[in-house]
Amino acid sequence: MSFKHPLDECFVRLKDVHFAYGERSILQGIDLSVRRGQVVAIMGGSGSGKTTLLRLIGGQLRASQGEVRVAGSELSRLGRNDMYALRRRMGMLFQFGALFTDMSVFDNVAFPLREHTDLPPEVIRDLVLMKLDAVGLRGAGKLMPSELSGGMARRVALARAVALDPMLIMYDEPFAGLDPISLGVVGQLIRRLNDALGASSILVTHDVHESLAIVDYVYFVSDGRIAAEGTPDEIRASRDPFVHQFVHAEIDGPVPFHYPAEPIGQALLGSSG
Amino acid sequence: MSRTTLDLWVGLFVLIGAAALLFLSLRVGNLSSANFAETYSIRVQFDNIGGLKVRAPVKSAGVVVGRVSDIRLNTESYRAEVIMNLDTRFEFPRDTVASILTSGLLGEQYIGLDAGADEEMLKGGDGLQIGQSAVVLEKLIGQFMFNKAAE
Amino acid sequence: MEHAISFVRRLGASLVDSVWRLGFAARFMMLLLIYSGQSFRRVHLTIREIYFSGVLSLLIIVVSGLFVGMVLGLQGYETLQRFGSGDALGVLVALSLTRELGPVVAGLLFASRAGSAVTAEIGLMKVTEQLKAMDMMAVSPIARVVAPRFWGGVISMPFLAAIFSTMGVLGGWLIGVVFIGVDAGAFWSQMQAAVDFRYDILNGVIKSVVFGIAVSLIAVFEGYDCTPTAEGVSRAITRTVVSSALAILALDFVLTSFMFRG
Numbered sequence: 001m002s003f004k005h006p007l008d009e010c011f012v013r014l015k016d017v018h019f020a021y022g023e024r025s026i027l028q029g030i031d032l033s034v035r036r037g038q039v040v041a042i043m044g045g046s047g048s049g050k051t052t053l054l055r056l057i058g059g060q061l062r063a064s065q066g067e068v069r070v071a072g073s074e075l076s077r078l079g080r081n082d083m084y085a086l087r088r089r090m091g092m093l094f095q096f097g098a099l100f101t102d103m104s105v106f107d108n109v110a111f112p113l114r115e116h117t118d119l120p121p122e123v124i125r126d127l128v129l130m131k132l133d134a135v136g137l138r139g140a141g142k143l144m145p146s147e148l149s150g151g152m153a154r155r156v157a158l159a160r161a162v163a164l165d166p167m168l169i170m171y172d173e174p175f176a177g178l179d180p181i182s183l184g185v186v187g188q189l190i191r192r193l194n195d196a197l198g199a200s201s202i203l204v205t206h207d208v209h210e211s212l213a214i215v216d217y218v219y220f221v222s223d224g225r226i227a228a229e230g231t232p233d234e235i236r237a238s239r240d241p242f243v244h245q246f247v248h249a250e251i252d253g254p255v256p257f258h259y260p261a262e263p264i265g266q267a268l269l270g271s272s273g
Numbered sequence: 274m275s276r277t278t279l280d281l282w283v284g285l286f287v288l289i290g291a292a293a294l295l296f297l298s299l300r301v302g303n304l305s306s307a308n309f310a311e312t313y314s315i316r317v318q319f320d321n322i323g324g325l326k327v328r329a330p331v332k333s334a335g336v337v338v339g340r341v342s343d344i345r346l347n348t349e350s351y352r353a354e355v356i357m358n359l360d361t362r363f364e365f366p367r368d369t370v371a372s373i374l375t376s377g378l379l380g381e382q383y384i385g386l387d388a389g390a391d392e393e394m395l396k397g398g399d400g401l402q403i404g405q406s407a408v409v410l411e412k413l414i415g416q417f418m419f420n421k422a423a424e
Numbered sequence: 425m426e427h428a429i430s431f432v433r434r435l436g437a438s439l440v441d442s443v444w445r446l447g448f449a450a451r452f453m454m455l456l457l458i459y460s461g462q463s464f465r466r467v468h469l470t471i472r473e474i475y476f477s478g479v480l481s482l483l484i485i486v487v488s489g490l491f492v493g494m495v496l497g498l499q500g501y502e503t504l505q506r507f508g509s510g511d512a513l514g515v516l517v518a519l520s521l522t523r524e525l526g527p528v529v530a531g532l533l534f535a536s537r538a539g540s541a542v543t544a545e546i547g548l549m550k551v552t553e554q555l556k557a558m559d560m561m562a563v564s565p566i567a568r569v570v571a572p573r574f575w576g577g578v579i580s581m582p583f584l585a586a587i588f589s590t591m592g593v594l595g596g597w598l599i600g601v602v603f604i605g606v607d608a609g610a611f612w613s614q615m616q617a618a619v620d621f622r623y624d625i626l627n628g629v630i631k632s633v634v635f636g637i638a639v640s641l642i643a644v645f646e647g648y649d650c651t652p653t654a655e656g657v658s659r660a661i662t663r664t665v666v667s668s669a670l671a672i673l674a675l676d677f678v679l680t681s682f683m684f685r686g
Contacts, residue, residue, distance in 0.1 A: 058560055060556065060559065060560065084562040084564075085562070087559075087560060087561065087562040088561075088562045090560065092557070092560040094553045094556065094557050095553070096552065096553070098552055098553040098554050098556065098557035099554075100549075100554055100557075100558075101548075101549075101552065101554070111561070111563075112561045112563075115561070115562075115563045115568075116562065116563075
């Protein structure tokens with residue numbers, strides 16, 4: 001009855017989220033939202049806290065401050081069972097696929113179906129073949145994960161992530177370590193699956209060009225804060241020095257090449273004297 | 274699917290394990306003989322039990338008919354009270370005599386039962402009248418020396 | 425002075441760290457027990473683990489049991505012969521196997537064969553984010569991965585110990601009766617007279633159950649708790665074998681002092 005409310009449009013909403021590992025602060029005041037049907041990219045350099053952000057949305061980590069809402073529920077208030085109920089509506093693609101190495105491709109994709117439904121084996125078989133077909137690997141059902149190339153493993157993991165037709169799909173570095181052809185294939189799959197399922201997707205990546213081609217909105221994270229945001233066109237046209245450096249892959253800029261240190265002359269003289 | 278062969282192996286494993294347990298209890302252990310048979314308990318008092326231990330065998334004419342189940346000191350008579358469990362297959366007359374014997378010169382000690390001639394048989398919880406104490410080697414030697422000296 | 429302070433500080437840190445680990449282990453054990461019900465409902469998972477920890481350990485258990493029994497036969501006969509009681513060889517072999525060597529040596533072999541494999545498997549699943557992926561699919565890794573491996577080990581261990589003891593007795597028989605020529609009747613009848621079912625064999629089985637619980641718990645915990653790197657997994661495997669061995673020997677002392685007094 002209240003789905004016209006603007007907040008409800010957002011499937012995922014983070015408000016002033018802070019997070020720290022012990023004393024090491026990772027995120028400091030993140031505001032972010034993902035609407036239904038949107039594909040959103042979270043970009044930033046290595047170690048900027050992108051993956052942590054994904055873990056917070058998946059409920060594997062808890063924010064030390066601020067609120068994380070997914071499908072209208074505030075995650076910090078959910079108990080273990082409610083969290084698991086919510087996760088059945090989420091799919092997550094891990095960086096290297098995280099396929100179960102002791103099961104065949106078919107059993108990997110069937111795993112969430114067998115765990116969470118009482119469907120008869122024939123129905124599960126049909127569903128798995130459909131999911132595998134969607135990623136173009138229907139013929140690979142009998143292979144073991146160790147026999148797959150990196151790109152194929154990623155696609156099988158994608159089929160497994162969408163096995164239960166999730167409302168939210170999360171991708172942790174989906175493009176890392178792929179050749180240009182696989183890169184394009186995975187990129188297209190992310191967009192197509194999102195539109196076919198009517199789901200929302202969040203990509204954590206540092207691959208600018210591939211993701212700008214498929215996403216609806218981009219957040220740049222740097223030093224635990226949102227440094228810039230906008231649609232792909234806005235990002236390409238942006239004059240923001242950080243975004244400019246990132247998009248055009250410049251070596252030095254707001255993100256310095258050097259790790260903070262004393263000037264080199266001083267360091268060299270200091271060590272000899 | 275390889276599940277059926279796997280199940281077969283596990284079934285075989287459990288079977289071999291159970292067979293091993295059976296072997297241990299029947300062939301190695303004494304489960305097949307006296308242990309699970311029904312028993313009745315008899316009390317008997319001794320002046321000195323020597324080195325008799327709980328679980329020592331009770332024999333009659335050399336045949337094992339039961340085991341010692343408990344040994345305690347009776348604080349009224351200051352004698353050792355021994356409880357033994359006898360197999361119900363073997364009944365003994367009321368005037369049976371129990372004595373503590375040693376198998377071989379240095380072997381383990383056991384209780385020997387010498388059946389009497391009474392018409393009535395012992396029932397569970399009864400006590401024997403006569404318990405002949407263990408032969409304590411030190412006392413024996415001491416007595417021998419004393420007698421020699423007296424001569 | 426500075427050295428002393430940093431030493432004290434490191435000592436304190438490692439103390440706090442181990443208390444932390446202990447607390448985590450207790451919580452882990454609770455979760456394991458809570459989720460065991462779920463994994464019992466799907467028996468084939470546990471059966472699979474009985475295959476991996478039990479059936480695959482069978483060969484090493486059978487061969488080692490045979491050799492231990494043969495050594496007992498040789499050494500025991502040599503010693504007993506001096507006192508002219510070579511006939512008691514069966515008693516010596518059977519008692520030392522059912523009471524001590526069966527559960528303890530089988531437990532040590534089990535820890536290094538099956539326990540280390542379980543730690544490696546769970547550790548590797550952690551390194552490759554399979555456990556996290558399972559958790560994200562709303563399937564508890566403790567129910568799906570840890571509990572079946574724990575119960576598989578607990579069920580396998582008593583069978584392995586019994587097989588070990590049996591093979592040992594047969595090995596002792598082989599050396600004593602077949603090769604040395606101890607009288608077969610005396611060998612078996614003296615053994616049967618001296619070995620009590622409840623006192624010796626049942627206590628041995630209880631020991632093997634306790635060792636099975638201890639080793640399986642250590643193995644799954646070390647795997648689950650390992651640092652998710654290749655080095656972390658290899659260190660966790662080493663810790664599994666070392667702590668299992670210590671746990672078995674210490675528990676053996678405690679159990680023996682309770683069981684075989686007087």
